[in-house]
Amino acid sequence: MSGFVTTQLVACIERYQNHIPALAEIGRQLQSGADPLALYEQCHPLLEQAMWSGTMDFHALLADYQALFREQEALIQQRGNDGRHHFILGIPIADRPPHLRACLESIHQLCRLFNYGGNTDGAWDKVEVVVAEDSRFESNIRRDIELVEEYRQKGLQVHHFGLDEQYELLHALPAGTRERLGRLLTTQTRDKFYLKGQAANRNLAYLKFLQLTQDKDRTLYYLVDSDQRLCVNRQTEDGEEAVYALNYFSAADRIFRSGDTLMLTGKMVGDPPVSPSVMAASFLNDVSAFFTRLAGLNESQPCQFHGAQQKPGDAAYHDLAGLFGYEHKQAAFDYACRLEGSHDHAACLRDFSSRLNAFFFGEHLTRRTWFDYGKGYSVLSPARTIYPGNYIVNYAGLKYVIPFGHLRLRMSGPTSGRLIAAEIGPRFASFNMPNLHLRTTEAGLEDDFRPGVEVGQENEQQRIDLSNEFERQFFGDLMLFSTEELVKRANVNWPFPRETVEAVFDQKEAEMLTLYRQKHAAIVQRNRQLNEQVFKAGHWWLHAPELEAALTEVRAFIDNIERNFGEHATAWQQIQSSEHRARRKQQIVEALLDYRAERDAWDSLF
Numbered sequence: 278m279s280g281f282v283t284t285q286l287v288a289c290i291e292r293y294q295n296h297i298p299a300l301a302e303i304g305r306q307l308q309s310g311a312d313p314l315a316l317y318e319q320c321h322p323l324l325e326q327a328m329w330s331g332t333m334d335f336h337a338l339l340a341d342y343q344a345l346f347r348e349q350e351a352l353i354q355q356r357g358n359d360g361r362h363h364f365i366l367g368i369p370i371a372d373r374p375p376h377l378r379a380c381l382e383s384i385h386q387l388c389r390l391f392n393y394g395g396n397t398d399g400a401w402d403k404v405e406v407v408v409a410e411d412s413r414f415e416s417n418i419r420r421d422i423e424l425v426e427e428y429r430q431k432g433l434q435v436h437h438f439g440l441d442e443q444y445e446l447l448h449a450l451p452a453g454t455r456e457r458l459g460r461l462l463t464t465q466t467r468d469k470f471y472l473k474g475q476a477a478n479r480n481l482a483y484l485k486f487l488q489l490t491q492d493k494d495r496t497l498y499y500l501v502d503s504d505q506r507l508c509v510n511r512q513t514e515d516g517e518e519a520v521y522a523l524n525y526f527s528a529a530d531r532i533f534r535s536g537d538t539l540m541l542t543g544k545m546v547g548d549p550p551v552s553p554s555v556m557a558a559s560f561l562n563d564v565s566a567f568f569t570r571l572a573g574l575n576e577s578q579p580c581q582f583h584g585a586q587q588k589p590g591d592a593a594y595h596d597l598a599g600l601f602g603y604e605h606k607q608a609a610f611d612y613a614c615r616l617e618g619s620h621d622h623a624a625c626l627r628d629f630s631s632r633l634n635a636f637f638f639g640e641h642l643t644r645r646t647w648f649d650y651g652k653g654y655s656v657l658s659p660a661r662t663i664y665p666g667n668y669i670v671n672y673a674g675l676k677y678v679i680p681f682g683h684l685r686l687r688m689s690g691p692t693s694g695r696l697i698a699a700e701i702g703p704r705f706a707s708f709n710m711p712n713l714h715l716r717t718t719e720a721g722l723e724d725d726f727r728p729g730v731e732v733g734q735e736n737e738q739q740r741i742d743l744s745n746e747f748e749r750q751f752f753g754d755l756m757l758f759s760t761e762e763l764v765k766r767a768n769v770n771w772p773f774p775r776e777t778v779e780a781v782f783d784q785k786e787a788e789m790l791t792l793y794r795q796k797h798a799a800i801v802q803r804n805r806q807l808n809e810q811v812f813k814a815g816h817w818w819l820h821a822p823e824l825e826a827a828l829t830e831v832r833a834f835i836d837n838i839e840r841n842f843g844e845h846a847t848a849w850q851q852i853q854s855s856e857h858r859a860r861r862k863q864q865i866v867e868a869l870l871d872y873r874a875e876r877d878a879w880d881s882l883f
Contacts, residue, residue, distance in 0.1 A: 461476075539704045
């Protein structure tokens with residue numbers, strides 16, 4: 278250790294000890310010859326708490342916090358014998374190059390700012406990335422490959438796991454094993470080995486992980502969706518900003534080295550991690566509240582839709598939040614205008630209207646989730662939901678795969694989470710290190726592919742069809758809450774008894790139908806009220822020719838709500854159909870009955 282200069286550690290102590298008294302004691306330990314490596318670890322949480330307290334300069338503290346980690350990494354590299362974990366990140370991608378760019382850039386920034394594991398010859402040593410391709414269009418595959426090469430040049434060890442390589446790796450498995458794992462890993466033929474679904478693509482990436490693993494005792498596998506970024510959001514007087522304030526790699530390494538965790542999951546901030554099919558009622562409330570307030574304001578006066586945005590509680594965006602144990606009493610949340618500089622209410626309305634149809638891609642303009650430091654980053658709590666865009670496992674944890682991908686249902690993460698929690702209890706844990714979730718990118722909706730969302734044109738309006746996703750949401754909810762009840766009645770380590778599975782499903786089907794009918798009625802009523810409010814009440818915006826395009830966007834939004842959630846919506850007709858429900862229920866019941874045998878076959882790979 279001789280000769281190492283602790284410049285940043287000394288500077289942090291001197292700069293902040295008057296505001297953070299505990300730093301003075303760390304300074305005394307440093308002067309008395311204590312091991313600096315341990316002192317860095319003591320400093321980090323003190324700076325974190327001060328940084329998120331709201332009483333100090335956030336950005337100055339963040340810069341010092343990041344520099345402190347970089348100096349600590351330099352000391353670790355000087356000492357040698359770095360026994361911390363190597364990370365392999367997996368990013369499933371399907372026809373969304375702009376999302377992939379943003380995700381890779383966030384990983385690059387995290388490495389650059391915190392330097393976990395050090396950098397040798399321009400490349401970070403302990404971080405690898407697997408881009409698991411599932412795109413249909415050759416043009417998007419080429420763009421993904423170009424992005425992989427671009428970020429290799431920036432120092433990331435990135436592998437493009439292409440369709441041909443996936444197919445070959447799958448077919449390298451013994452035929453019997455491959456047959457037993459067909460519903461986990463896909464049975465698609467080589468010529469259609471795309472759009473297999475996020476679950477199958479992720480599970481195939483596990484095979485690549487095994488191929489890349491050099492030390493299974495010192496490797497962690499981090500699954501990130503392409504619309505996630507390894508940073509968080511914070512509110513400022515000027516709006517929302519993304520900040521690289523969490524050292525995900527260092528925290529996860531410490532958690533896995535100090536305990537017996539097998540699977541670790543973090544939540545998400547930013548856009549809600551759910552389908553628009555379960556947010557329509559809440560969003561209509563907020564859109565209506567916006568127009569109610571707008572009607573009482575003058576068109577040309579300075580915009581009044583500014584100020585600190587409200588912080589909705591957990592799952593405030595969800596129409597059926599009560600199913601998850603949350604109670605929300607606030608009916609509507611205010612819209613916070615995104616425009617900067619001097620502008621009037623006509624400009625605010627134009628911008629608001631331009632983003633309305635992004636709702637069908639998963640944005641919620643009024644109920645975003647904000648990062649909350651709470652008790653710290655690394656405090657663990659028992660988990661019951663896997664967030665597929667943010668979970669980490671060790672080698673033993675690779676066994677706890679997300680199943681049922683062949684059903685193409687939503688809620689696969691919560692469903693598998695209930696099964697895994699029932700099997701390993703607190704070794705499946707959650708930590709307060711969410712990713713920033715952004716459903717859309719600067720590229721615009723035209724370049725933001727979303728499975729289950731079909732986009733077209735009708736009468737010069739954007740026609741959006743959610744019926745596929747809406748249907749998958751209902752039956753995903755049915756599977757989730759049936760599974761939640763099932764693990765209370767049966768042992769997850771043994772095959773589930775058919776009579777128990779079927780009894781649970783009959784009960785939950787009746788409950789879910791009642792809730793969805795209530796939600797459906799509320800959406801239909803609120804959409805009709807919104808139409809009356811905007812177009813038939815004689816408000817000032819109807820007499821402003823310059824707002825014609827904005828009102829066309831509002832009309833398209835109302836029409837798309839009617840198309841997807843109205844009386845004649847395709848998905849709603851399917852949900853109402855007893856024949857369709859019977860077919861779907863049979864698929865789900867058979868999948869649960871096969872779960873244990875499928876898991877046994879998967880476990881044999883490890």
